[in-house]
Amino acid sequence: MNLVLFGPPGAGKGTQARILTEKRGWPQLSTGDMLRAAVKAGSTLGKKVEALLTKGELVPDEIVIDIIAERYDRPDCAKGAVFDGFPRTIPQAEALDAMLAARAKKIDLVLELKVDDAVLLQRVEQRIKEGGILRSDDTPETLAHRLDVYYSNTAPLLDYYGRQGKIVTVDGMAPIADVTRAIAAALDAKR
Numbered sequence: 692m693n694l695v696l697f698g699p700p701g702a703g704k705g706t707q708a709r710i711l712t713e714k715r716g717w718p719q720l721s722t723g724d725m726l727r728a729a730v731k732a733g734s735t736l737g738k739k740v741e742a743l744l745t746k747g748e749l750v751p752d753e754i755v756i757d758i759i760a761e762r763y764d765r766p767d768c769a770k771g772a773v774f775d776g777f778p779r780t781i782p783q784a785e786a787l788d789a790m791l792a793a794r795a796k797k798i799d800l801v802l803e804l805k806v807d808d809a810v811l812l813q814r815v816e817q818r819i820k821e822g823g824i825l826r827s828d829d830t831p832e833t834l835a836h837r838l839d840v841y842y843s844n845t846a847p848l849l850d851y852y853g854r855q856g857k858i859v860t861v862d863g864m865a866p867i868a869d870v871t872r873a874i875a876a877a878l879d880a881k882r
């Protein structure tokens with residue numbers, strides 16, 4: 692099964708993706724993690740995207756489309772994958788559909804984690820209180836910008852996938868275990 696975890700920054704996509712990988716074996720394909728790894732490694736790609744990540748701007752579509760295609764073609768994705776933080780724009784969603792179609796695959800389900808902006812802000816503040824600033828873009832100021840970017844570029848995908856009838860919405864403000872259960876129920880209903 693190929694899933695998209697969808698939702699605003701800090702909605703809990705990464706947390707749920709890791710649980711899905713552990714329980715169902717589908718690898719987590721997080722463009723954010725891949726880009727941060729490139730920055731950390733100091734690669735050409737990393738140098739190119741570092742400033743964009745820090746500012747909370749999107750990296751160009753071609754870059755993320757390429758890294759996703761390369762990652763998806765590894766054998767561990769043969770039974771499916773969990774797309775986390777990708778797609779983030781309509782062109783990315785179209786490229787993903789085309790890439791999967793070329794491999795006789797498709798997106799089976801889009802899980803939307805719904806979380807209010809105020810709660811997202813509280814979560815960032817809590818993370819900083821507990822651990823300091825661990826990610827250059829994880830500050831209240833940059834979160835506000837990431838949310839703007841989310842509403843202008845990414846939220847339109849709800850329409851895109853809605854028209855394909857693929858969205859299941861889950862309350863992302865519930866405790867983690869409840870979110871996990873709601874996702875499991877959506878998956879079981881689908882199989």
Ligand code: ADP
Nearest residue numbers: 700701722723744747748749750755776777779
């Ligand atoms: P979050 O979901 O918490 O905002 P991510 O780890 O998914 O964080 O992404 C962090 C940053 O990486 C984004 O703000 C953006 O700069 C870049 N990025 C990640 N995925 C994409 C994508 N699909 N398209 C463009 N930029 C991306």
